[in-house]
Amino acid sequence: MGLITDQMPPMIEAFPGGPAFLTSLDSIINWARSSSLWPLTFGTSCCAIEVMMAAGAAHHDLARFGAEVARPSPRQADLLVLAGTIVKRMEPRLRTLYDQMAEPKYVIATGACAISGGPFIYNSYSTVRGAHEIIPVDVYVPGCPPRPEAFFYGLLTLQKMIREGETIRKPNERRKPVLANLPPGLTLEQLRKEMIQNLESHSVTKFSDKPTGGF
Amino acid sequence: MTKEELLQQVCGLADGMTIQEQSNQPTVNVPVEKWLSIAKTLKSDQRFQFDMLSDQAAIDWPQENQIELVYQFYSTSLGHNLMVCVRVSRQNPIAPSLYQLWPISEWQEREIFDLFGVRYSDHPDLRRLFLEDDWKGYPLLKDYKDDFMLERPW
Numbered sequence: 001m002g003l004i005t006d007q008m009p010p011m012i013e014a015f016p017g018g019p020a021f022l023t024s025l026d027s028i029i030n031w032a033r034s035s036s037l038w039p040l041t042f043g044t045s046c047c048a049i050e051v052m053m054a055a056g057a058a059h060h061d062l063a064r065f066g067a068e069v070a071r072p073s074p075r076q077a078d079l080l081v082l083a084g085t086i087v088k089r090m091e092p093r094l095r096t097l098y099d100q101m102a103e104p105k106y107v108i109a110t111g112a113c114a115i116s117g118g119p120f121i122y123n124s125y126s127t128v129r130g131a132h133e134i135i136p137v138d139v140y141v142p143g144c145p146p147r148p149e150a151f152f153y154g155l156l157t158l159q160k161m162i163r164e165g166e167t168i169r170k171p172n173e174r175r176k177p178v179l180a181n182l183p184p185g186l187t188l189e190q191l192r193k194e195m196i197q198n199l200e201s202h203s204v205t206k207f208s209d210k211p212t213g214g215f
Numbered sequence: 216m217t218k219e220e221l222l223q224q225v226c227g228l229a230d231g232m233t234i235q236e237q238s239n240q241p242t243v244n245v246p247v248e249k250w251l252s253i254a255k256t257l258k259s260d261q262r263f264q265f266d267m268l269s270d271q272a273a274i275d276w277p278q279e280n281q282i283e284l285v286y287q288f289y290s291t292s293l294g295h296n297l298m299v300c301v302r303v304s305r306q307n308p309i310a311p312s313l314y315q316l317w318p319i320s321e322w323q324e325r326e327i328f329d330l331f332g333v334r335y336s337d338h339p340d341l342r343r344l345f346l347e348d349d350w351k352g353y354p355l356l357k358d359y360k361d362d363f364m365l366e367r368p369w
């Protein structure tokens with residue numbers, strides 16, 4: 001990306017129509033990035049089980065959003081799903097894992113523990129109070145543990161953020177961390193509709209109106 | 216052997232042993248001075264044959280100034296289980312190590328030493344297991360405090 005971000009903008013902007021070309025290139029790159037998030041398998045406690053339900057189980061099928069290829073190596077991953085309690089001894093390892101991931105990298109912190117220390121915030125000798133103390137977080141998903149739907153909502157929020165986020169001219173410029181809180185009163189039907197809409201507007205294949213399997 | 220018979224026979228091994236009533240499984244309290252010899256009997260006696268030490272834990276009782284050590288035994292040949300509670304003083308928690316009888320207890324005892332500060336006599340390698348070697352204090356004691364910890368405000 002260094003070549004593209006450093007050398008392309010000045011080269012192309014000189015041509016007539018160059019800025020417009022850059023903008024459409026941005027949307028292509030961001031579309032590609034947001035639709036092929038490869039998560040790193042990283043889970044430390046109970047929330048990890050919940051994320052496994054969301055990511056690994058057929059019922060929820062993370063593959064629809066291009067994020068099903070969980071990699072065991074940080075060098076091949078670009079999404080760190082921080083699921084679970086972080087203790088002080090985990091802190092340097094987490095930092096190392098994050099540093100080893102290639103840019104651009106994104107972090108979703110799921111669960112009360114990764115947000116603030118959660119149930120272990122008081123009277124704990126070892127729990128780190130929030131992932132933000134160690135690494136920058138893009139999306140927070142609240143819950144203890146969050147439901148798979150909530151995790152999906154976080155993932156969709158992250159995809160939205162990536163599409164509107166970085167551009168070639170301003171690399172590394174991101175939105176502030178987002179709390180992917182399911183809005184109150186949101187029903188499963190609405191969430192399903194939003195997912196279908198999302199899939200249709202950003203994919204090259206056609207989808208039927210109705211989901212064939214379960215949610 | 217029924218639960219009652221087992222408790223009767225175990226309590227007959229020595230004086231000072233009592234049955235703990237509030238428990239959903241056979242449980243006896245053993246005085247710490249007699250614990251090692253009773254443990255030997257529990258393992259080798261034909262009636263008991265407790266060849267498996269499935270768990271070892273500790274509870275801090277600050278009001279009573281005691282630390283309670285809890286042992287879970289299971290007999291793979293006879294299929295019965297037994298819980299043993301041994302109380303040691305909080306100021307000077309010393310208990311016999313069961314390493315010679317059930318080798319699994321080496322790491323279990325290291326963990327309890329790490330988090331509660333119970334010292335096991337005749338343990339081959341009593342070092343901290345989870346925390347750093349230079350850690351001060353024993354964090355699972357109820358009165359433990361350090362600089363990192365946030366006090367609960369209510």
Ligand code: SF4
Binds near residue numbers: 111112118145
């Ligand atoms: S937030 Fe709740 S479910 Fe998630 S790791 Fe913490 S305690 Fe477990």
